[in-house]
Amino acid sequence: MARTTVIGFLGSTLDGSKRDSSRWHKWRPTVGLCMHQDLRVDRLVLLHGAKHADLAHFVIADIASVSPETEVVPHLVQFDDAWDFEEVYTGLLDFAQGFSFDPEAEDYLVHITTGTHVAQICLFLLAEARFIPAKLLQTQPPRGMPDPAGTWNAIDLNLSRYDSIARRFAEAQEDSAALLKSGIATRNAAFNRMIAEIERVATRSAAPMLLMGPTGAGKSQLARRIYELKASRHRLSGPFVEVNCATLKGDGAMSALFGHRKGAFTGAMTERAGLLRSADGGMLFLDEIGELGLDEQAMILRAVEEGRFLPLGADREVTSRFQLIAGTNRELLAEVTAGRFREDLFARLNLWTFRLPGLAERPEDIEPNLDYEMDRFAAAQDLRVTFNKEARETYLAFATSAAATWQGNFRDLSASVTRMATLAPSGRIDRETVEQEIARLKFLWSNGASSEPDVLAEVLGEEELTKVDAFDRAQLAEVVRVCRRSASLSEAGRTLFAASRQRRSSTNDADRLRKYLARFGLSFDRLLLYK
Structure with a gap:
């Protein structure tokens, strides 16, 4: 049977008592957890500060009298301010990383009844993040008759083990995916996998995202749905600001994006905040970002990385923190190669890139x-x-x-x-x-x-056309057009195979064409019916 190790703080108030026989009628959490018949504590790692060393030794002696099989290991943790979250978490993280855990041989419990609330929260976070591979141990005083042992309960933070919680998580993920898909029950497996990945990224990351795909593929709608999802999870508090960069040109682009001071240029009669400042705390969607000039790209990059930029005509920078989603129908890597898009901005955007299919x-x-x-x-x-x-x-x-x-x-x-x-x-x-x-x-x-599919649809029918590969469709469409312009099968054959005829001593172009058309269930006479 695996050994059980408990890690917990000495309770400077709850574990303290008069040092006489009356203490055995009082619930003391650290002593009490070693008094249960149904909880075997093989080792207790007792965390305490230097000024409580004497109390620690007193409690250790009492534990030895009620549970001699329990090994108590006192461990000094010293905080200048036990209510400073950063200091306490850092100190406990150092403790956890220096501790020799062996989950294969030992079961671990973290006692979160004692210690300051900050210490309890830090122990919870470390256990939840698996820096301490343990269940939580909660003890409480008895009700009614005096009982120095109290009661205890262990809490497993592996949420997948709780069916109702697991179902709620699954339902929440399904609801989030449905939101991203506007409630449409899409069937394309690759698209659904992409939406599931976007859902995870949207709820866990504030890094820029890049949505690529042809015009009309739904980039703008998806960006807004991502914003709605993040806002519902309280990951954003500001507005959704959308701009089509293809509409921004020259000084107007700088002014629209970064704002300007009054008098910054001819016609600047009033101050303008700009779209980046308007998106503070929220999300900025720059559709068709590939249309921006290199200067605007450089300022966008700095605003994303540092949250600061300089409006036109200003001598002092302004700040704005927002999440950026960029959309484009261009191949940005090719634009980088051609020198039309900044490589450093592309690298910043390319962390989370999703291509929306047509x-x-x-x-x-x-x-x-x-x-x-x-x-x-x-x-x-x-x-x-x-x-x-x-x-x-x-x-x-x-x-x-x-x-x-x-x-x-x-x-x-x-x-x-x-x-x-x-x-x-x-x-x-x-x-x-x-x-x-x-x-x-x-x-x-x-x-x-008349398009190629139209030409072929006339002679093959819509249903048969769907069975023809795209490569064959392009070739067959040209054959059909030549046949329609020709007076006979032989004339069409001579036109289609004119180049190869020069390299052959004998030719039978009509037979060659007849066999090609037969592959698709067609004949020259049938094609003439559709002229």
Whole structure:
């Protein structure tokens, strides 16, 4: 059986008493914890100050009389101020790091009934952080009849062992992840893992974060959700301040970000605090940070690292402490290489970098996001619009196919839902409305020209097109266009294989083209039907 070692402070008041026989009728925490039949104390490490050495020896003698098997090891800890948290914690940390713990052979208990409240808190923190690998031991005086032993209770700080607490933690994490996802039940495994990691970082770190991803991928919305999560955990008290750096140019950028003094430049009629000062105590979201000039980048870096910066026209620095989240659709490492982005600022931002995938990279998340956008429309317009079954299936089949490029990502989806819901006859989106919207999206994404997916969708159909690799789609689209311009299979073959014909003694371009088209279930005659 493992030995039990208890670590605790001598109670200068609670352990003190008259040194006569009456003391045995009084509850003394340190003596009492060695008097329990159901708590074997093999070793007691008794912490005490120099001025209480005499009391320590007296208590040790009493313990020897009631529990001779207990080895008491007095340990001197001297504090100039026992209520100074920094001094007490540092001293106890030194004690813990110098102690020879052997959890395989011994069980450890930390007695937190005695000592100042500061000492009790420090022992709790050291045990919770596992600097002292122990359970907490709480003792208390008896109720009713006199009992010098009192009662005791051990508390295990391994919270995973408490089912109800573990469930609450799991529920809290799920709620936090749901908040970051705006309540959308996303299905993409990689995206969900990223959100789970962001949740942990957001609740534990105040370091800058970098959100990368294409325009419309949701960087701004996610930044605001991160702020809301941190504010709900009381990690931030200030406001959420957002700025699109692409709108900041020249002196206006400096003034908007860092503020200016009255008269700092022509037109500066009043003083301006600037966005960095406005974000004090809160969060600053710099969207499209790659658009900032190098001078602004340098000042941002100093403000993040030191919390200080100089407004335009000022001769005295101002302070502001905020958490920075930066967003960009640029590859910042390439921008650093090209000399357009400061390497030191990128290094500061790159501690926590998350890349948000585009909507086309998350086809399984289109359906839950479609429902979310429908709910948003209903809330904004006070009008509930629904799909009929056939229309919904048609829209989702297109939306999750290779033909749907979602170049504007969630902005495209939101606009698409708004159009269909607005045009829906009698508040019901039918198939005709969906087909008109699909045609509109195809036109928008092709910039008014026929795109490769459109060409192939005509001859293969949407369902078959989804089975064709992107590499083959690009090649096949060109073959189809050439065939449509040609009068015969042979002419199309000569056009497509003109370069390789020069290196062959015999050619059969028509047969070569016929076999290529057959791989996709196509023929030259069938292509002519779609001209």
